[in-house]
Amino acid sequence: MKSFLTLKSVDEVLSLVETxxxxxxERVPLDECAGRRLAADFLSPEDLPGFARSxxxxxxxxxxxxxxxxxxxxxxxxxxxxxxxGRAPDFSLGEGQTARILTGGxxxxxxxxxxxxxxxxxxxxxxxxxxxxxxxxxxxxERDEDASAGxxxxxxxxxxRSQEIGLLAALGQSEVLVxxxxxxxxxxxxxxxxxxxxxPAPGQVRDVNSHSLAALCRSAGAEVRLEGLVRDDMAALExxxxxxxxxxxxxxxxxxxxxxMRDHTVDIFRAMPEGRLLVHGVAISPGKPFILAxxxxxxxxxxxxxxxxxxxxxxxxxxxxxxxxxxxxxxIAPGVTAVLSRAVASAxxxxxxxxxxxxxxxxxxxxxxxxxxxxxxxxxVAADALVVCPENSEGLYxxxxxxALLLE
Amino acid sequence: MKSFLTLKSVDEVLSLVETxxxxxxERVPLDECAGRRLAADFLSPEDLPGFARSxxxxxxxxxxxxxxxxxxxxxxxxxxxxxxxGRAPDFSLGEGQTARILTGGxxxxxxxxxxxxxxxxxxxxxxxxxxxxxxxxxxxxERDEDASAGxxxxxxxxxxRSQEIGLLAALGQSEVLVxxxxxxxxxxxxxxxxxxxxxPAPGQVRDVNSHSLAALCRSAGAEVRLEGLVRDDMAALExxxxxxxxxxxxxxxxxxxxxxMRDHTVDIFRAMPEGRLLVHGVAISPGKPFILAxxxxxxxxxxxxxxxxxxxxxxxxxxxxxxxxxxxxxxIAPGVTAVLSRAVASAxxxxxxxxxxxxxxxxxxxxxxxxxxxxxxxxxVAADALVVCPENSEGLYxxxxxxALLLE
Numbered sequence: 001m002k003s004f005l006t007l008k009s010v011d012e013v014l015s016l017v018e019t020x021x022x023x024x025x026e027r028v029p030l031d032e033c034a035g036r037r038l039a040a041d042f043l044s045p046e047d048l049p050g051f052a053r054s055x056x057x058x059x060x061x062x063x064x065x066x067x068x069x070x071x072x073x074x075x076x077x078x079x080x081x082x083x084x085x086g087r088a089p090d091f092s093l094g095e096g097q098t099a100r101i102l103t104g105g106x107x108x109x110x111x112x113x114x115x116x117x118x119x120x121x122x123x124x125x126x127x128x129x130x131x132x133x134x135x136x137x138x139x140x141x142e143r144d145e146d147a148s149a150g151x152x153x154x155x156x157x158x159x160x161r162s163q164e165i166g167l168l169a170a171l172g173q174s175e176v177l178v179x180x181x182x183x184x185x186x187x188x189x190x191x192x193x194x195x196x197x198x199x200p201a202p203g204q205v206r207d208v209n210s211h212s213l214a215a216l217c218r219s220a221g222a223e224v225r226l227e228g229l230v231r232d233d234m235a236a237l238e239x240x241x242x243x244x245x246x247x248x249x250x251x252x253x254x255x256x257x258x259x260x261m262r263d264h265t266v267d268i269f270r271a272m273p274e275g276r277l278l279v280h281g282v283a284i285s286p287g288k289p290f291i292l293a294x295x296x297x298x299x300x301x302x303x304x305x306x307x308x309x310x311x312x313x314x315x316x317x318x319x320x321x322x323x324x325x326x327x328x329x330x331x332i333a334p335g336v337t338a339v340l341s342r343a344v345a346s347a348x349x350x351x352x353x354x355x356x357x358x359x360x361x362x363x364x365x366x367x368x369x370x371x372x373x374x375x376x377x378x379x380x381v382a383a384d385a386l387v388v389c390p391e392n393s394e395g396l397y398x399x400x401x402x403x404a405l406l407l408e
Numbered sequence: 409m410k411s412f413l414t415l416k417s418v419d420e421v422l423s424l425v426e427t428x429x430x431x432x433x434e435r436v437p438l439d440e441c442a443g444r445r446l447a448a449d450f451l452s453p454e455d456l457p458g459f460a461r462s463x464x465x466x467x468x469x470x471x472x473x474x475x476x477x478x479x480x481x482x483x484x485x486x487x488x489x490x491x492x493x494g495r496a497p498d499f500s501l502g503e504g505q506t507a508r509i510l511t512g513g514x515x516x517x518x519x520x521x522x523x524x525x526x527x528x529x530x531x532x533x534x535x536x537x538x539x540x541x542x543x544x545x546x547x548x549x550e551r552d553e554d555a556s557a558g559x560x561x562x563x564x565x566x567x568x569r570s571q572e573i574g575l576l577a578a579l580g581q582s583e584v585l586v587x588x589x590x591x592x593x594x595x596x597x598x599x600x601x602x603x604x605x606x607x608p609a610p611g612q613v614r615d616v617n618s619h620s621l622a623a624l625c626r627s628a629g630a631e632v633r634l635e636g637l638v639r640d641d642m643a644a645l646e647x648x649x650x651x652x653x654x655x656x657x658x659x660x661x662x663x664x665x666x667x668x669m670r671d672h673t674v675d676i677f678r679a680m681p682e683g684r685l686l687v688h689g690v691a692i693s694p695g696k697p698f699i700l701a702x703x704x705x706x707x708x709x710x711x712x713x714x715x716x717x718x719x720x721x722x723x724x725x726x727x728x729x730x731x732x733x734x735x736x737x738x739x740i741a742p743g744v745t746a747v748l749s750r751a752v753a754s755a756x757x758x759x760x761x762x763x764x765x766x767x768x769x770x771x772x773x774x775x776x777x778x779x780x781x782x783x784x785x786x787x788x789v790a791a792d793a794l795v796v797c798p799e800n801s802e803g804l805y806x807x808x809x810x811x812a813l814l815l816e
Binding site: 141211213306337 | 439458576578601623744785
């Protein structure tokens with residue numbers, strides 16, 4: 001047990017994870033970029049929209065021609081025509097002139113604002129009364145209002161959502177430079193574990209961790225390779241890890257929750273080329289036996305064998321690593337504020353991640369702790385969120401307001 | 409403008425969306441099921457783990473044999489061997505007997521609990537001293553503790569996360585019955601719009617909405633077909649919508665934010681087979697011109713042309729529809745509680761979705777409203793979240809605590 005004397009705090013482990021360098025960039029077609037992270041600052045190649053554009057249906061005018069216009073004293077203007085959609089108007093506005101314009105249309109030369117159609121009245125052929133005073137720029141998008149050429153529009157490391165895809169489309173980026181997806185190799189171990197497609201004999205269980213961890217990694221943008229099941233055998237495990245190094249950015253070793261297996265894992269990670277053990281044991285529950293190491297640029301993780309522990313640990317440490325490898329900065333953790341339905345005990349000096357089920361309570365949420373051993377997967381299936389009980393606390397009390405991190 | 413006299417409330421529109429029937433089910437390989445929704449209740453086909461399993465490394469015993477054991481008065485037991493991993497022990501425990509067992513190992517017949525190895529002392533060949541009293545069931549997962557045969561483990565409509573994938577793997581489900589992905593056809597319109605790969609001439613802009621809406625739909629589990637750009641021409645648009653009906657569950661018509669185009673859209677939706685207009689105008693900002701209709705089983709949506717309005721509207725109405733078509737119930741909306749940095753005005757009777765940028769403020773979050781016209785995409789790129797200003801309010805005040813819905 002000696003190695004547990006050097007338990008690291010959750011924050012210490014996360015600091016180590018943050019040292020991960022982003023993976024190389026690659027060009028990806030725009031329509032496949034959602035959910036990826038930008039590999040370099042994106043500078044606008046041009047002004048956007050590129051021309052002064054109306055934001056309403058109405059009349060393009062010079063502001064000074066409608067100065068003071070109102071219901072009782074309209075401005076009478078000469079309407080010289082319609083601004084075409086999708087083309088520059090082939091006329092310009094002189095003093096006292098206006099032109100009909102639709103939302104998105106390009107303002108004619110001479111115009112500097114738009115009066116909404118609601119504030120217009122026909123006044124005979126080619127004449128219109130406008131009953132609203134406007135300032136220059138009203139109801140107009142200026143030519144560089146969305147983006148001006150050369151400015152940084154999206155910072156390196158940004159997670160690309162639908163709106164960033166839209167902005168990149170608006171600037172004609174058919175391909176985008178994003179960080180390569182992290183390649184994660186998952187090795188499952190345990191002499192009692194059989195492939196999930198196989199009927200287990202008494203004493204055997206199906207491989208759960210490979211598939212649940214794979215789903216979690218894929219949701220975080222990783223490419224996953226299931227390296228399969230390896231016996232609890234030092235030489236076989238070492239060969240499997242060594243073999244995976246060549247094709248992975250992260251190697252996960254999951255299972256083997258016995259004390260002996262944990263020692264195996266530490267020895268194997270140390271024996272890898274340029275092997276460096278970073279973490280052996282964390283002051284966290286569940287997940288205390290967590291192991292983190294490097295072999296050159298490859299990250300090696302030993303996750304607890306108990307499935308709920310493995311998944312919580314992976315959320316706490318692996319997801320930030322995968323984000324970091326894609327160049328991302330810290331996320332805003334999605335969750336809700338909730339009231340704890342009953343007290344939970346913890347130990348001082350340890351950070352607990354308590355599984356909770358959320359239910360509506362008036363306008364707010366109630367968080368009910370889920371009690372199930374960490375060797376059960378059903379406890380995590382019943383949970384909607386995790387509530388953190390910090391190191392400096394001996395527990396949370398019933399009725400306490402807590403932040404529930406959604407298990408998405 | 410007459411149709412705006414019948415503006416619907418956001419909740420009325422959401423009630424209509426909730427009438428959507430789930431799409432047919434399909435069988436999908438387990439490793440591709442994350443993010444999909446279960447099409448029928450999943451009943452456990454068997455007990456899980458299927459045998460009594462140790463959760464620690466230690467000694468399998470009969471509780472009555474260690475009753476009252478402690479440091480000063482150990483129980484002396486005969487160790488009859490090691491429980492193998494992955495097989496049923498070929499021995500059973502008699503009175504006064506114990507067997508070594510590892511985490512995950514199967515308990516031998518006769519044993520009903522496990523003493524952790526930390527509470528054991530060797531006491532000569534085949535003898536061991538145990539110094540801890542246990543109750544039956546201690547450190548043991550019972551044979552049906554994770555799941556008992558026939559019980560509902562995952563309800564119909566559940567979004568499959570990594571833990572549900574794990575549970576399905578544990579029960580050997582190589583394929584899972586999930587709702588088919590909704591097929592969304594996106595038609596973009598506007599005479600000023602050109603494909604995003606094309607260099608726009610003065611007065612033209614690239615097609616933004618198709619690509620950003622496609623990204624949003626895909627993130628919600630939909631299959632997207634970009635039907636391309638159609639001129640602002642009633643006959644051409646009607647033909648495009650009619651053509652899309654045969655291969656879509658949802659047809660999105662985006663663009664054409666001029667009043668005339670909105671009327672076109674309403675007429676076109678009404679003219680479809682079994683066409684039924686459900687919504688023309690919603691008391692929402694941005695997004696008031698939103699149009700919802702049905703043609704038989706197909707949903708038709710007219711989204712505002714302004715990109716930010718279109719994306720906010722799509723989040724508010726389209727994402728719940730896509731969830732519903734996959735059989736899902738209401739989600740827990742992910743977000744954070746934040747303090748508003750400055751006041752924002754709204755109109756009574758309308759629900760406003762205010763774009764905010766989040767920044768850390770001590771232990772909490774500050775939400776800074778983003779001011780940008782809804783025709784700009786950059787305003788939504790700058791935003792991390794949306795804050796709702798409800799119908800019964802004329803605005804939010806500076807320093808008010810608000811819930812910020814993350815724009816993920």
